Amino acid sequence: TDEPAWILGKCYHLKTEKLELLSDVKSRLWFTYRKKFSPIGGTGPSSDSGWGCMLRCGQMILAQALICRRLGRDWRWEKGKWQPEDYHRILQCFLDRKDSCYSIHQMAQMGVGEGKSVGEWYGPNTVAQVLKKLTLFDEWNTLAVYISMDNTVVVEDIRECVESKKSRPENPPDLSFNTTGPPHHDEWKPLLLIIPLRMGINHINPVYINTLKECFKMPQSLGVLGGKPNNAYYFIGFIGDELIYLDPHSTQAAVDTEEDGSVDDHSYHCQRVPHRMKITQLDPSVALGFFCYTEKDFESWCSLVQKVGMKDSLVWSDLNLVSSFLNETLLGICRVHVCSLFAV
Template sequence: TQLFFLFRFKFLAKYENQINVFSEYLEDLPDTDEPVWILGECYDVKTGKSELLSDVRSRLWFTYRKKFSPIGGTGPSSDTGWGCMLRCGQMILAQALVCRHLGREWRWVAEGTQPVEYQRILHCFLDRKDSCYSIHQMAQMGVGEGKSVGEWYGPNTVAQVLKKLALFDDWNSLAVYVSMDNTVVIEDISKCLGTMLYILHPLDWRPLLLLIPLRMGINDINPVYIQALKECFKMPQSCGVLGGKPNLAYYFIGFVDDELIYLDPHTTQLAVDSETGSTVDDQSYHCQRNPRRMKITSLDPSVALGFFCKSEEDFDSWCNLVQQEILKKRNLRMFELVEKHPSHWPPFITPTKPEVQTTGAGGSAALNLTQTLNLSAGYSVANL
């Protein structure tokens, strides 16, 4: 088993490195009059390049890591070659948590003093079996979605994993809603939040991460969806998009003209060794080179859109923007927004803490997450 993992990781890493060579020429930002949109913020490259780069470098950047404790005790100790979509999932969730605790306007400063909340967020994603959104937790939770540890994930599977893990995260208290069949159902979101939207008091609202898995074409993205995709990045609630190319995942954070801007997880770094509650050396968690870009037409049609609504007002604003920019202006809609749960669908099941079977590389073991995960401290989890 270990030899299989080693061979597979080396082969995929070599393949990915060859592909990335061809994207290097798009790394420098263009000298253009076109606006650059980054997660709901608009920039002029000619007058606001430094502010734009500060924004991009403030996003938490999760990449392949090596030499962490083996997943499941006997599994891989590196996610090189298979964990890129999981890392992108970490990035889209981390963006929601930054907005939740620090605000969209927060900026990271190298060597600067960071807020306590920032350190707690970072601890949630460390490559440790006791971090709530670590590669360990995500890989093992993915077993319940039919994915073996070390298998490549798609956007929808990662969205389902994040939804399940968020149930055990008491500190962030984040509701994660994953849409079905290209349809966002307001009634189901209200159940996900644990109360009905039409009787909500502001104090009852839970911060909400909306994840919308889509397939925008068969083999390539259908050009009819491109403008709608751009409109998503303009929304203040935007948390980015999970996607990429076949078996090559990127975290998309914006666009300029006909190019998407993304953070690339395909760099292998050493795992950061930090004790729970201690300050993390965070230099390797921020991409300090210019953001990479790719043609929108090169995007694989399978994606997952992300939006964060901190308040009920945020959600109402998002619904209005979707109506105006996605639904009313498009003959072929990218997704639907409806009030009531469709009668022909199976009943919506409110997410609860599940009992799942997790399988390590050396065998299988039952894991009752309701008993073993204790997240009251924000980044404290029982050993797996």
Template sequence: MSSCRERDSPPIGGEGRRAENNKQDRVRTVGMDAATLTYDTLRFGEFEDFPETSEPVWILGKEYNALAEKDEILSDVTSRLWFTYRKNFPPIGGTGPTSDTGWGCMLRCGQMILGEALLCRHLGRDWRWATDQKQREDYISILNAFIDKKDSYYSIHQIAQMGVGEGKPIGQWYGPNTVAQVLKKLAVFDTWSRLVVHVAMDNTVVIEEIKRLCMPWLDAAGACAEAAGVSELNGCLEGACALAEEETALWRPLVLLIPLRLGLSDINEAYIETLKQCFMLPQSLGVIGGKPNSAHYFIGYVGEELIYLDPHTTQLAVEPCDDGQVPDDTYHCQHPPCRMHICELDPSIAAGFFCKTEDEFDDWCMRIRRVCLCVNTALLFA
């Protein structure tokens, strides 16, 4: 493995604040400021094609062969929701900014990782998007949750205003932990998806705590039994179970976000193989993070390169049609995905995982334990 090179760069975020220093982000184009790219230049620009390699390609828990399955890889990447800078949306807070260019990259990455969770929740990991098909109602509902207006569950408006409570004024860049905390708060209002968004702090995942959050009926049944006595336990359990079944079974789908620091100014090589393992897990939602001055949504890797979706292009805000449909071409990245060497990754990240059922969470725990037993890898979390 090649060594991570030394660099003297500021932490992630705020590329708009540093524009005066001409530190412009690049997305495999030449001579373009990434914050002012348009959709057309991104889609039809001179992007480097996907590598011809025999090494496996991993995209959010799925393995591909780059030589034989290039179309499948591009279809998978294109099917992910791609949220970028937008302009000309209603002012945030009524009088605030009408564009997030230059400050909203991490907020858009937060939208992407949660958007992937909603796709898995309502459509399944194998769902694929195509331009010529009539979109399912659930898909339209997911997209509407992110439209740039104040009453969408996960709009830039909601994220920016909720961030004020986390000490981030509107227009200021976020770190991975801040956006994770904001998404946790916003998910409470999404009664359709009924997600449990749990942010595991201090590199620690407490299994019992997560199960209590995802199966609140257990606490209700326990309290009922304690109050009514053992003789009435069966009746209480029946009532709790009936309530749970009405609200889609006994487990509320889990979005697990784990903020991590994988080094001081550069990523520590000891974590690289373990980080790759995260993209191989079937529960993977990817990683939000980036490189100095810009945030990206990482969805996989090939060899020593991370594969990512980049929010650094400014597009016009989209309005739903009168029939409720959403013009969605600009919400899917239709060019070969961006890549960067893993050593360029800023050490501050947040890894995401989705467990729709308790069995999937138990399987995730088992797989993580196996990763932890590998002698050649360093632990990301315990």
């Protein structure tokens, strides 16, 4: 095909850049069903096969945020090649054991607070809420997580989120990774922005398709959580009218760290041609993910939202933003800026 493929903000032409595209996809962390891990909660399931697919997709979108934060978007993985310590540390955050901060154990048990029993299927919004809660205990990455409500991003709420000086919450879960001391609070915390949306009733409304594609073109894109009823996928891009995704529906044996602290990581990377599906087959309930490492990244994202609204039949409306909106001397007063997304 002559149409370009877009993967998380990167454009590839298949005739000349197919290997580069496949390398990019292969470098994403791929989390699937696992079996033979320690029972969740001590007496619960020792496999998430059949129920954990959205949790695994949540792990994938968060892992991509951590990769962007620690290694950069252009980092690439190759089997058997040396990787930096931060890569192994990210991977260890997701191992299937209770003391890994983003393990299936932590996510399933944190989901109980969202009204989900261990072993119950999750939707995109619920897994987003679970991720937000768990990041509060991650003192290494100190992400700010903002989940939009009612299709609306309130910029001043994001400002409060990224500049929060609050201490870590009380009663942390059973984790052993918090050994680095108190977090260092910069002026801007790296931002994980998650936007749950419903783009139709029973099927995706075709009027949303172009705007959804534009989201994958943004350099801040972390992809999309979604899929089909009771089948979750992690969508990382598109080509033509097909979405490109990583599929968590393979059951592999749980992996633990080696004696030297490393991880046998080959099963955490999808080394095959990625799956594709027609956009029109997408369930309308999704969650969009974006990562803004700096304030400038977020301002750029807001500008892109405006441009999409101007050129598309969909209007991303009511974005009242100045280029240096965090600069109080320019604003004079603290204002609330609202970005209403996917408004027809």
